[in-house]
Amino acid sequence: MISFDDMVTAPSTWLAGDGPHADKVISSRARIARNLSGYCFPHRAKPEDRLRLADTVLPVLQSLPGLRPCHFLRLADVSALDLEILVERHLADSASAAGLVGKATAFRRDERVVVLINAEDHLRISGFAPGFDLWDALRVAKEVESELEYYVEPSYSEQWGYLTSCPTNVGTGLRASLLVHLPGLVLTREVGKVMHGLSQIGLAVRGFRGEGSEVVGNLFQVSNQVTLGKSEEETVETVHQVTAQLLQYEHQAREVLVRDAKAQVEDKIWRALGLLRTARLLTTVEALGLASAVRLGVDLGVIQGVDTSAFNEMIQLAQPAHVQRREGEGLTAEERDAMRAAYVRRRILIE
Amino acid sequence: MSRPCDSCGQRPAEIRVTEVSRGRIEERMLCNACAAQLGVDASSTQGDFSVSKLVAGMAEQGLSDGDRRSEETTCPSCGLTLAEFRESGKLGCPDCYHAFIRDLSVLIRRLHGALRHTGRGPGERSAEQAIRLELAALRNQLAEAVAKEAYEEAARLRDRIRELKVPSSDHPEGAA
Ligand SMILES: [Zn+2]
Ligand SMILES: [Zn+2]
Numbered sequence: 001m002i003s004f005d006d007m008v009t010a011p012s013t014w015l016a017g018d019g020p021h022a023d024k025v026i027s028s029r030a031r032i033a034r035n036l037s038g039y040c041f042p043h044r045a046k047p048e049d050r051l052r053l054a055d056t057v058l059p060v061l062q063s064l065p066g067l068r069p070c071h072f073l074r075l076a077d078v079s080a081l082d083l084e085i086l087v088e089r090h091l092a093d094s095a096s097a098a099g100l101v102g103k104a105t106a107f108r109r110d111e112r113v114v115v116l117i118n119a120e121d122h123l124r125i126s127g128f129a130p131g132f133d134l135w136d137a138l139r140v141a142k143e144v145e146s147e148l149e150y151y152v153e154p155s156y157s158e159q160w161g162y163l164t165s166c167p168t169n170v171g172t173g174l175r176a177s178l179l180v181h182l183p184g185l186v187l188t189r190e191v192g193k194v195m196h197g198l199s200q201i202g203l204a205v206r207g208f209r210g211e212g213s214e215v216v217g218n219l220f221q222v223s224n225q226v227t228l229g230k231s232e233e234e235t236v237e238t239v240h241q242v243t244a245q246l247l248q249y250e251h252q253a254r255e256v257l258v259r260d261a262k263a264q265v266e267d268k269i270w271r272a273l274g275l276l277r278t279a280r281l282l283t284t285v286e287a288l289g290l291a292s293a294v295r296l297g298v299d300l301g302v303i304q305g306v307d308t309s310a311f312n313e314m315i316q317l318a319q320p321a322h323v324q325r326r327e328g329e330g331l332t333a334e335e336r337d338a339m340r341a342a343y344v345r346r347r348i349l350i351e
Numbered sequence: 352m353s354r355p356c357d358s359c360g361q362r363p364a365e366i367r368v369t370e371v372s373r374g375r376i377e378e379r380m381l382c383n384a385c386a387a388q389l390g391v392d393a394s395s396t397q398g399d400f401s402v403s404k405l406v407a408g409m410a411e412q413g414l415s416d417g418d419r420r421s422e423e424t425t426c427p428s429c430g431l432t433l434a435e436f437r438e439s440g441k442l443g444c445p446d447c448y449h450a451f452i453r454d455l456s457v458l459i460r461r462l463h464g465a466l467r468h469t470g471r472g473p474g475e476r477s478a479e480q481a482i483r484l485e486l487a488a489l490r491n492q493l494a495e496a497v498a499k500e501a502y503e504e505a506a507r508l509r510d511r512i513r514e515l516k517v518p519s520s521d522h523p524e525g526a527a
Contacts, residue, residue: 018494037445040429044443135487142484149473155445160459161468163445167459170448172470202464229465233480 002071004082008325011316012089012111012128017309019131023299024247026179026219026312028129029090030138030236032145033121033164033173037155041165042102042118050102050118057117060151061106066143067113075103081329084321090126093119113140115148121165121173123148132243134176134236161228171228176239179208180246181311183218183296184253187265191220194249202226203242208315217288217315222246258300269297273306276348281334282341287318294348310347318344356382426450486515 014027039045039053054074061067075083075092086092092105093116107114116124125148127141155163161171169175185191195205204225207215222243224235257265272293276282282290288311295311297303316322318340324331327339356364357380364380422434431443433451442448448455460466471477489512496505 035445040444041442043439043441044429044431133487133490135483136491139484139487142480146476154473156473157445157448157468158472159467160448161470161472163448165441167442167455168462170459171463171465171468226463226465228459228463229467229469231470231477233477233483 002073004085004325007089008085008317008322011313014112014128014130015312015315016130017312019129019133019136021132021247022130023308024181024250025132025243026130026181026315028132028134028137029126029175029177029179030134030141031124031126031175031177032141033162033169033175034123034125034145034148034154035163035165036122036152039122042120042122043165045102045118047101053122054102054104054117057123057152058104058106060148061115063151064144064147066140066147067106067108067115069109070106071109072106073104075105076100081321081325085325088319088321089316090114090128092116093124108140113144115144121169132178132240132247134178134240138174138176138232138236168225169227171226172230172232172235174227174232174235175223176236177221177223178239178243180220180222180243180250181218181292181295182220182246182250182253183292184250184257186218187268188253188256190249190253194246195220198222198242198246201242203239216285217292217311219288219292219315254296254300265300266297266302269293269300269302273297273303273348276344279341279344281337282318282344283337284318284320284340287340287344288314291344291348306348313347314344354380356380356385358382358385424451424454482515486512489515 017026019025019028035041036053036057039049042050045053058072062070062072073086073092075086078086078092083092086105087094089111091107091111091114093103102118104117105114106117111128113125113127116126125141125145127137127139127144129136129140157163162173164170164173182191185194198205202225204221204223206221206223208217208219208221222239224230224239227235230238272290276287276290276294279286291311291314294303294306295308298306298308320336323336323340323343326343327336331339354364356362359382362382362385364382422432422437424433425431426443426447427450428446429443431447431450433454436442436447436451436454442451456466471480489508493505493508493512496502496508
């Protein structure tokens, strides 16, 4: 049985803060969209057909070695708060109570691979890896996908490849994305230009969103937009190589900061640390923003003795549903901010 | 929505876009056309940031010079009409790809710049991919072996990684 109480005390393993280039790339993700022939896409399927699909697929998923040991949950059986926790951990697609019939999730206990059932597509298989390693993320996803292909027939056409409910995903159905930390480019005000450049070559860059829709913690998600006419290998290589270039720009931006604005940058970093260690009320957005500055401080060697995994951990553990579940349901927003601040104070210590 | 697009100021705003420009985080409400020009990709997330609207808007554009009567075209398998697809941007079932092929071709070319799948199909796996995936697995095992201080195992894995060569290898092990 899954324990949400335990889940909210530790981040997903792929947020561990290790892996290649972990100072700038938080995590890698490869998501594969698949649909079954003979069924309407989830948004158009009748509730009983969505259930029939889930009943067909769940036993198959339970038998796949690539998913073991695994948790299986039908979203209609999960409380509203626990559903939000799953969403905050990318283990479910939507927290809306409407239309939960037939929706389910199956994920390996280390959360390295998850299959969403009846999300935008019948099946969405996501593989995750810590750091800059799209191939490893793809590997865990493909393992499950190829095992699954043995049991269920995906809808596929010679011309269009794998058919998806939205034509933006047709072809490979593969979205390769990286969560990158770019405080240097934000502080040097270069990030807009860089984002524009990436969009010109078919990549999407989006800010990591918190409660609202603002960019949080200088975190950005880089991913491919094109899924048709490029193989999975080409897609992964393109995202990898372009991101490698992006990391160069971030590296240069950090050098410029240290060279031209050392005092201001150090001031910002130390103030952020001071706030994290003393604040009594913190929103998710503020907490991640400050943690981003502290993380930069560690990477630049300005601060020593702060555990760098704290920033990664906060990406999940400082989110509203996680805080609520740890501290008790029915908290007001202010009480939640107080609990979050207390958690952060415990977490950000100096040796 | 009555608010005009923040970019062109003419068409109604339909999509909320978060952007970072000049070091500031800005939220803008854009029309479908201006959002499409930005290359906004909303498909990786859910919620208010609506890819359906983007696709629907592009479908409209692609069709504006086309045959309007085709709006009544219906998918025989799921009953979706072309008009409904334009409205939602979502297809009803795999057979819709066949039913709406003419209109979809216009849209898909705009989205992907291609009209044909070039990757693998069910049951196939390219030799390059097989090697790359094995390399990823070996690198993983190597990191574990090193962490456990199993140095003989690590040496063996390192040799194996060296032996495995990716065809046409220009795979950078990272930058910066
Ligand atoms: Zn506009
Ligand atoms: Zn159909």
